[in-house]
Amino acid sequence: MHTPSTEPRFSLYYNYQVYQPWLASQHGPQLRHQVVIVGAGPSGMVTALELARHGVSCVVLTAEQQVSEGSRALAFTRRSMEILQQAGVAERMTEAGLPWRFGNSYYRGQHVFRLEAPHDSNDRFYPLINVQQQYMEEYLHDACKANPLIDFRWGNKVIGVAQKDGYVEVEVDTPEGPYTLETQWLVAADGGRSGIRAGLGLTMEGTSYEGKFVIADIKIDLPLPTERLAYFAPDWNPGNTILMHREPHGIWRIDYQLPEGEDPEEALKPESIESRINAQLAMIGHAGKPWELDWCSVYSARTLTLPDYVCGNILFTGDAAHLLPIFGVRGANTGFQDGQSLGWHLAFVVKGLAGKTLLDNYSRERVTAAREIIDEGGKSTRFMTPPSHGFRLLRDAVLSLSLTQEFVRPLYHWRTSRPHEYMNSALNCQGDDNALFQAGPAHGAPPLNVKLGDDDYLLDHLGGGFELLYFTQQASLPESLQEIIRAARAKGMPLNVTGIGSGQHIEGADQTLNDATGAIRERYGVNASGTAYLLRPDQHICARWINLDALRLQTALNTALPQ
Amino acid sequence: MSEQNQTLPIDTLETVYDLMATAIDEVDAKKIELFLVKLVLLNAKAIGNAEILREHISIAQKDL
Numbered sequence: 001m002h003t004p005s006t007e008p009r010f011s012l013y014y015n016y017q018v019y020q021p022w023l024a025s026q027h028g029p030q031l032r033h034q035v036v037i038v039g040a041g042p043s044g045m046v047t048a049l050e051l052a053r054h055g056v057s058c059v060v061l062t063a064e065q066q067v068s069e070g071s072r073a074l075a076f077t078r079r080s081m082e083i084l085q086q087a088g089v090a091e092r093m094t095e096a097g098l099p100w101r102f103g104n105s106y107y108r109g110q111h112v113f114r115l116e117a118p119h120d121s122n123d124r125f126y127p128l129i130n131v132q133q134q135y136m137e138e139y140l141h142d143a144c145k146a147n148p149l150i151d152f153r154w155g156n157k158v159i160g161v162a163q164k165d166g167y168v169e170v171e172v173d174t175p176e177g178p179y180t181l182e183t184q185w186l187v188a189a190d191g192g193r194s195g196i197r198a199g200l201g202l203t204m205e206g207t208s209y210e211g212k213f214v215i216a217d218i219k220i221d222l223p224l225p226t227e228r229l230a231y232f233a234p235d236w237n238p239g240n241t242i243l244m245h246r247e248p249h250g251i252w253r254i255d256y257q258l259p260e261g262e263d264p265e266e267a268l269k270p271e272s273i274e275s276r277i278n279a280q281l282a283m284i285g286h287a288g289k290p291w292e293l294d295w296c297s298v299y300s301a302r303t304l305t306l307p308d309y310v311c312g313n314i315l316f317t318g319d320a321a322h323l324l325p326i327f328g329v330r331g332a333n334t335g336f337q338d339g340q341s342l343g344w345h346l347a348f349v350v351k352g353l354a355g356k357t358l359l360d361n362y363s364r365e366r367v368t369a370a371r372e373i374i375d376e377g378g379k380s381t382r383f384m385t386p387p388s389h390g391f392r393l394l395r396d397a398v399l400s401l402s403l404t405q406e407f408v409r410p411l412y413h414w415r416t417s418r419p420h421e422y423m424n425s426a427l428n429c430q431g432d433d434n435a436l437f438q439a440g441p442a443h444g445a446p447p448l449n450v451k452l453g454d455d456d457y458l459l460d461h462l463g464g465g466f467e468l469l470y471f472t473q474q475a476s477l478p479e480s481l482q483e484i485i486r487a488a489r490a491k492g493m494p495l496n497v498t499g500i501g502s503g504q505h506i507e508g509a510d511q512t513l514n515d516a517t518g519a520i521r522e523r524y525g526v527n528a529s530g531t532a533y534l535l536r537p538d539q540h541i542c543a544r545w546i547n548l549d550a551l552r553l554q555t556a557l558n559t560a561l562p563q
Numbered sequence: 564m565s566e567q568n569q570t571l572p573i574d575t576l577e578t579v580y581d582l583m584a585t586a587i588d589e590v591d592a593k594k595i596e597l598f599l600v601k602l603v604l605l606n607a608k609a610i611g612n613a614e615i616l617r618e619h620i621s622i623a624q625k626d627l
Contacts (some may be wrong), residue, residue, distance in 0.1 A: 397600035407608050 043318025044189030050343020069494025211385025437527030465494025
């Protein structure tokens with residue numbers, strides 16, 4: 001019998017709500033589901049919301065009866081906010097969060113590097129925003145709860161998974177005992193310690209780093225701006241690294257690296273935490289300032305991924321699929337991209353709009369993304385927590401030189417999480433004009449946002465299916481294009497057409513955007529009437545043409561949805 | 564410019580020899596490795612080419 005705690009978790013700032021468990025005895029017989037998602041973290045809930053947006057129902061199972069403990073993910077990127085906008089929770093995130101774009105690195109009391117994340121006036125969202133994970137989960141849960149296609153089950157712990165012929169049997173334990181579920185597709189979004197991954201005996205590829213960090217959230221009043229602070233090799237923690245982030249509600253995150261060989265349990269003892277936090281506060285000129293501990297945990301960096309996210313009818317996503325270092329905010333931010341990607345790929349397969357090969361594409365694209373992140377994140381990790389004598393020596397040489405030598409300072413850059421560009425995706429159209437464009441997002445790239453007016457941006461208008469952006473000075477889409485679009489829709493393909501012109505309504509477009517200022521044309525490298533972009537449901541570009549014709553549109557649609 | 568063609572006149576080499584030896588003697592014994600790595604990084608900047616450094620590493624690794 002699974003009996004999760006019904007005591008609200010401790011927090012100095014978040015009011016935990018304990019939800020009622022879903023009990024099989026209170027519901028009718030269970031038919032075979034199309035999709036069951038195990039795990040209600042960021043990637044699981046975004047997958048659920050994306051599936052629902054494409055009209056596919058799902059069950060979400062979570063072992064706990066409340067949202068997760070501690071601030072955890074905390075820092076979310078612009079692309080995450082754009083994905084959360086699609087999921088309908090970006091406004092609440094913006095209201096709750098602290099936006100930021102600067103980072104500072106210190107060595108021997110000297111400010112040796114300032115990171116400035118670029119912020120274009122065309123972007124709705126800041127490069128980064130700090131929101132404690134409990135709030136993010138609450139907002140996503142509220143969105144799931146409000147969606148009739150999502151059956152959310154608290155207190156349901158998966159204890160067994162068996163692949164059958166074309167479906168998966170799931171054994172679920174609850175506070176009244178176990179029941180069995182059948183599902184055509186099982187999404188394993190059950191986190192870094194994925195029981196499903198372990199149960200299937202799947203092995204991840206990559207590296208685990210020895211360096212351990214304590215993550216501690218404290219309530220304290222510090223008169224410092226919302227900027228990332230990094231301290232290298234201070235006197236109180238020789239050779240090690242300390243990171244600080246401001247959180248909402250008067251909370252500060254302090255991550256400090258532990259001396260080599262220190263036992264994590266020892267490190268989490270109150271007296272150990274107290275002396276180290278006091279030493280850090282003293283170092284930054286706030287000795288003796290009162291503070292209170294909210295939450296703490298121990299973390300070590302790993303750069304691991306499964307080589308394939310599709311295993312029969314089980315699909316892996318988020319931390320269940322890969323473990324990525326926190327340096328560069330890569331956990332949840334990657335999980336959102338995974339969830340958004342899996343949501344549309346799976347929905348199109350479930351609805352019969354594409355063959356199962358589309359799921360292989362999900363795996364290929366996201367495994368490639370994880371490997372790119374591992375490559376980049378590995379560099380940051382080797383600088384933050386050098387894994388060997390050689391790496392430590394080089395890092396220390398850079399720290400020392402950085403006091404006087406400008407050329408080494410860019411090595412402090414922590415390579416912030418950014419969306420992967422699917423430049424080699426099988427969904428990219430081969431016969432288009434991708435290479436002929438001088439500007440704008442290329443094959444596989446995420447879209448560029450454009451400010452259209454007060455509180456009005458291009459990406460506000462896109463989402464929910466494939467998007468054709470058609471730039472024209474004419475009063476209508478050519479009839480030959482309209483024919484192809486009608487035929488695609490008749491087969492069930494969601495395809496929205498946005499006409500972009502100089503103000504007049506464009507016949508044949510679902511919506512018309514006024515680009516009299518030329519802002520969209522400039523961002524997308526458009527010089528001619530008849531230019532077009534095709535965006536996938538995750539908004540990444542899969543085709544673009546200087547001059548679109550019906551035949552080439554049909555080719556792109558066929559490529560984007562392989563049968 | 565090929566590395567092999569670059570010559571170092573004997574009087575310059577002798578100056579480098581003495582400079583390095585004296586500097587190593589002056590550095591705290593525990594910091595010699597760090598000092599030498601800093602020196603390599605500064606020289607790498609002057610050379611501006613990872614391939615030459617790769618070649619130097621492979622030569623220096625021989626006959627240790």
